[in-house]
Amino acid sequence: MKTFDYIKANSLDEAGAILAASANGAIHSGGTDLMGCLRDRIWMEDVDVVVSVASIEELKHIRKDGDALKIGAMTTLADIAASALVKESCRMLAQAAQATASPQLRNVGTIAGNICQENRCWYYRYSYRIGGIIECIRKGGKKCLAVGGDHRYHSIFGAVNRCVAVNPSDTAPALVAADATIATTKRNISAREFFTGENGKSSTVLEKGEIVKEISVPLSGDGVRSAFKKVALRKSIDFAIISCAAQIALSGGRVENATICLGGVHVNPRPMDEAAGVLKGEALSDELIECAANVALEGAKPLKGNRYKVQIAKAIILDTLSDCIL
Amino acid sequence: MAEKLKVLGKSVHQKTALERVNGSARYYSDFQLPGTLITRFIRSPYPKAKVTKLDTEAAEALPGVELVMSYKNFPQTFRDTMHYVGEQVVAVVAVDEDVAEEALELVRVEYEEYPAVLSIEEALAPDAPEVFEGEPNCHDWEFHYYLSEKDPESGLWTKKDHADFHGFGNVDEGFAESDVIVEAEGLKYAYTKSPAMNPRGALAHFNSGKLTVYTHSQGMHHEKTVLAGVLGLNVTDVNYVCEYIGSSFGGKIAEPSDINHPTHYLIVACLASIELSKPVRCVYTREEEMLCGWSRGSLSNVKIGFKSDGTLHAISYDNWMEMGSGGDKWTIKNSLLATGTTLYSRNCKHMRGKLRYVHTNRFLSSGWQGYGAPEGHYGVEVVMDMAAEKLGIDPIELRRMNHMRGGDIDAGYDPLSYKSCYISSSGISECLDALEERADWKKRWKPPAEKSGRYREGLGIAIFCMGAGRPGPGNNTSAEVKLFPDGTAKLYSALAEMGQGQHTVQCQIVAEVLGIPYKKVGLVWQETDSTPWASIAASSIGTWLQSWPTYEAARDVRMQLLTLAAELIGVDAEKLDIDDSMIFVKDDPSRTLSIGEAMGVLGIYGGKHELIGYYSHEVPHPRCLKDGKPGQLYIPKEKGAQLVSLIVDTETGLCHDVKVINAQDVGRAMNPKIVEGQFLNARHGVENALLGSDCIVDKKNGRLLNGNWIDYKPTSFLDCDIDPIIIEKPGDPTHPFGATACGEGAACPTLAAFSNAIYNAIGVRIKETPFTPDKILAALGKV
Structure with missing residues (x-):
């Protein structure tokens, strides 16, 4: 890893100013992803400054505020997973936090870090130590090597900017499905909007010097149920082959509102609005849920080596929706 | 020995469990010597290639760089032909990681790339490119x-x-x-892959003609002997230290004599240390371990x-x-x-x-x-x-x-x-x-x-x-047991402990044979200088092979002790037994003698201060022969x-x-x-x-x-x-x-x-x- 300055910021303003002034600064919150990125030098430009926001206490909270659940950016995944408030008002987020990594990593990894993490594409992440970097499309290469190479864990909904890496975050689909808002040092961004960035150090729309401050999840009314499911090979410390978060509002036995979001299928967490639309106004049944799952995958464009993910995606949507009804 | 086993068959606490749990166990990276140099590698980006140009001058000139190793100056370990992505091209030895990594960027390498085979199926295909020039990819086993x-x-x-x-x-x-x-x-x-927690690595220190190597090993004595031969050193001038391995799963045997064997960490550290007369550390990262591990x-x-x-x-x-x-x-x-x-x-x-x-x-x-x-x-x-x-x-x-x-x-x-x-x-x-x-x-x-x-x-x-x-010849292994007047014993055994519990089991055998509590048996295993030769711990061999020398060495001490006791008590040694650290007459258990009394140590003069038993086990042990006939094993x-x-x-x-x-x-x-x-x-x-x-x-x-x-x-x-x-x-x-x-x-x-x-x-x-x-x-x- 290259030498860099490490600055512990006392406030977000200070951190933002340092980042804005740096050539290529990075933020340290939990550090669980950052360390790997720095160590393997996966970014084209070496980082000159790392600003730590880990010790800013006002960023560590979970509280009810009006009609929203507010979660500070530096709140650990372990705290979110264990929070009675989160479990009660946004079950799928607590489940997603619990499904992330391992106990040790959840104890230090933060919600902001989790949604800002880098993708896990093994071409992009290839360590420079073993024969140098792989020149993938994000690193000045002419094409995405996963498309013609081994893409068993890559996008089944096509490329963005010719890259087929997927967003690896477990909490991201839950936040999209919950219609959460992400407050930064500069603005409020809806979760859907937040993950539509196409370049840079992650797939977020964050600008240089912009730092995540707080996450706001609308409190759901009675009759709202949500669930999160994850399919991964290993039961501890593994990224999802596919994950799914869904929320259903029931009224008089019929679906008043529904959201479904898949993780691990595209460069962004992917909302399944058409599938959710199938449910609206209907009484839930196994047939309806299956119909929704099929609609969700209608537009899938799997690659030769990852068609199996389409089948898993259908199954996981079924399971997640069924869990919402239970 | 008591008729009924008292120590064996019991799940006594493992000998080195405390150290491993409380963090005081020393793995090779825990040995810190002042002025230790660090090694970093340039590795081949191509699965098959030849180095056509190599310029290390700028790297060598960088302050803090002590040695740049390649096929040019160390042809026994490096070569200009590359056979897989990640094969070592150049090693830089420098005062710290930052300097070493900076130096890597100053090395200029040019390659000529050749077609490669990346799976068994490709290697077996007709007209497949050869991995080694002039040699077929597929070989029949020579010992059918x-x-x-x-x-x-x-x-x-x-x-x-x-x-x-x-x-x-x-x-x-x-x-x-x-x-x-x-x-x-x-x-x-x-x-x-064998997923060993601790990646391969070694710290070598050549000083005043003696080489000390701190590493992991499944067979310290074997590796040391081969290493000394490769380096042209006397076996007596090499000490191999391996306190804890950090898991192995059978994948950490080193063969320093074979350039095709994943032992480069060891040979690079040793060659550099000898060249510079300074301590040199060569440790693989997880990525390197995933390449070089078996x-x-x-x-x-x-x-x-x-x-x-x-x-x-x-x-x-x-x-x-x-x-x-x-x-x-x-x-x-x-x-x-x-x-x-x-x-x-x-x-x-x-x-x-x-x-x-x-x-x-x-x-x-x-x-x-x-x-x-x-x-x-x-x-x-x-x-x-x-x-x-x-x-x-x-x-x-x-x-x-x-x-x-x-x-x-x-x-x-x-x-x-x-x-x-x-x-x-x-x-x-x-x-x-x-x-x-x-x-x-x-x-x-x-x-x-x-x-x-x-x-x-x-x-x-x-x-x-x-x-x-x-079962074959060449698998001899040995052990030494010392007994002290206070009723404690020490086993000297270099058989590797890699989580399989061999240290504990061998100490249980000593306790059993000597009739003393398990807690009274200590163990010396940490280095070759202070232990007798032991075989490589491989082929699930530990308990089967090492138990014989431990058992026989302990019986040797036991016999020495009982012979001393027999004189003092006035009966034949065969009539004596030991239980719970007390020697007694089998026919009259009221006649007893402590171990200290038998050894005759009163104060610091006279008597025996230690009894030493030793056994070198040649395979096969006579008890492994059917009806005692050679060849019927x-x-x-x-x-x-x-x-x-x-x-x-x-x-x-x-x-x-x-x-x-x-x-x-x-x-x-x-x-x-x-x-x-x-x-x-x-x-x-x-x-x-x-x-x-x-x-x-x-x-x-x-x-x-x-x-x-x-x-x-x-x-x-x-x-x-x-x-x-x-x-x-x-x-x-x-x-x-x-x-x-x-x-x-x-x-x-x-x-x-x-x-x-x-x-x-x-x-x-x-x-x-x-x-x-x-x-x-x-x-x-x-x-």
Whole structure:
């Protein structure tokens, strides 16, 4: 890893100013992803400054505020997973936090870090130590090597900017499905909007010097149920082959509102609005849920080596929706 | 010795457990010497290439760089031809990591790239590029032997001739005589890694003509001796220090004399330290370890002929082992263990085993845990399951009919030194009985046709035997025991402790023989300078081989002590015994003497301050010979049966509720808790079966894509439940206390048991490991 300055910021303003002034600064919150990125030098430009926001206490909270659940950016995944408030008002987020990594990593990894993490594409992440970097499309290469190479864990909904890496975050689909808002040092961004960035150090729309401050999840009314499911090979410390978060509002036995979001299928967490639309106004049944799952995958464009993910995606949507009804 | 064992058979606390738990155990990285230099590598970006230009001048000129090593100045370790992505091109030795990494960027290397082969299939294709110029990619095993002329009295083969396959009888006739023939081709065992927690590395310090090496080792004395030879040093001028290994799983043996063996960390550190007369550290990163750690993988075809009643009659076994660009070809011999030479020796009349090793432009392969045996078991035990279905015989029953028994002839092992041996004991029947009962097999096992619905339970079984001991010459091992007047003893034994509990078990033996508490036995093992020669801990050999010198050295001390006591008490030494640290007359237990009294130490003058026992064990021990006749050798096997139960989710292709039950006959469990721990070795089978273990290489550029522990997934405790069943059948003659062996066995049958369980659940056979959701869903027609 290259030498860099490490600055512990006392406030977000200070951190933002340092980042804005740096050539290529990075933020340290939990550090669980950052360390790997720095160590393997996966970014084209070496980082000159790392600003730590880990010790800013006002960023560590979970509280009810009006009609929203507010979660500070530096709140650990372990705290979110264990929070009675989160479990009660946004079950799928607590489940997603619990499904992330391992106990040790959840104890230090933060919600902001989790949604800002880098993708896990093994071409992009290839360590420079073993024969140098792989020149993938994000690193000045002419094409995405996963498309013609081994893409068993890559996008089944096509490329963005010719890259087929997927967003690896477990909490991201839950936040999209919950219609959460992400407050930064500069603005409020809806979760859907937040993950539509196409370049840079992650797939977020964050600008240089912009730092995540707080996450706001609308409190759901009675009759709202949500669930999160994850399919991964290993039961501890593994990224999802596919994950799914869904929320259903029931009224008089019929679906008043529904959201479904898949993780691990595209460069962004992917909302399944058409599938959710199938449910609206209907009484839930196994047939309806299956119909929704099929609609969700209608537009899938799997690659030769990852068609199996389409089948898993259908199954996981079924399971997640069924869990919402239970 | 007391008639009833007092220390052995008890799960006493492990000797070095406290240090390992409280963090005071010293692994090689914990040794810090002032002024230690750091090593970093430039590694080949191409799977096959030649270095056409190398300019290290700028790097050498960088302040803080002490040495730049390449084929130009160290041709014995570096070369200008590259055979896999990641092969070392240049090593920089510098004052710290930052300088070393900066220096790497100043080195200019140009390569000429050549076509490469990145899998067994590619390597075997006609007109495939050669991995090593002028050498074929595929080699026949050089030590195939045809055995003939069975002695009617002993049952042993008397004639052994070089042949182009290994075996006996005539398989063509054997298959003609068979009523049912079952075969499978293209059973592929993916290229998997031994996932050792602590990556390879060494700290070498050459000072005043003496070299001290701090590293990990499965055989310190062996490695030290070879290393001294390679470096041109006297053996007496090299001290090898290995306090704790940091796990190995059989994959950390160093061979400093072989440039194709993944031992470069060691030789680079030593050469640089000698050159500079400074301490040099060379430690691999996880990514480097994933390249240089030992791999395994193979392709096999298996054909088995049966009589209509299920009696196994003939086996033909073909194996192509992937060796990458070097490694250890001897691994392949162990694949025969699962065939008619050993595991199915009871009824197999005709055996043909054809072994080949295949070079590819991938990193090196050598046998780790099971050393070739898991690959053989995978092929044979899958076909045995297919046969059970075809014959209409319960899979457990078919194995029960055909597995090896004690006294059967082992015709596969160590072809270099023996024609054949006797299998000293089996116990597989008892293991099968135990599994059948524990899993409620008779009630739960149903053929795949009777399964339906989304979640389908599968039960699979496989039996196994593992080498457990090398009977041939050259495996001598020794131990020294000292007894002190305060009633404590110290064992000097260099046999490697790599989590298998050998330190504890050997100390238990000393306590048992001397009649003193286990806590009174200390241990010296840390370095070669202060320990007698010990064999490499490999082939599940530890308990079987090392117990003899420990036992005999302790008996030597015991006899010295009793001789001293006999004089003082006035009876013959044979009439004395020791219990609870007191020497007593067997016929009159009221007449006693303490150990201190017997040694006659009063104050600091006079008497004996230590009694020293020593024994060097030459293989085989006389008790391993049937009727005491040379050439009639008993050889123990590690043996047992394993059952996998799981539930396949036919919508996601994932397996849930994974449980492995491992039943194994260990003769005598010297320390039952440690034995149970050894059975957990089955977890590597879990990752190799279900967690996608395969060294995934990009088909175009040859890069290892999953060279880390996120993308390559060693098993976590949440992934499976392992239920150990210890079977004890006393009386194995090859060990002083009737223990046989317990090490790698549990890792051998697991992939076959998983294949059989998944088949039992879904009714489709997946031929290639790992059994990941993509393959399971494809088998179910859902992709």
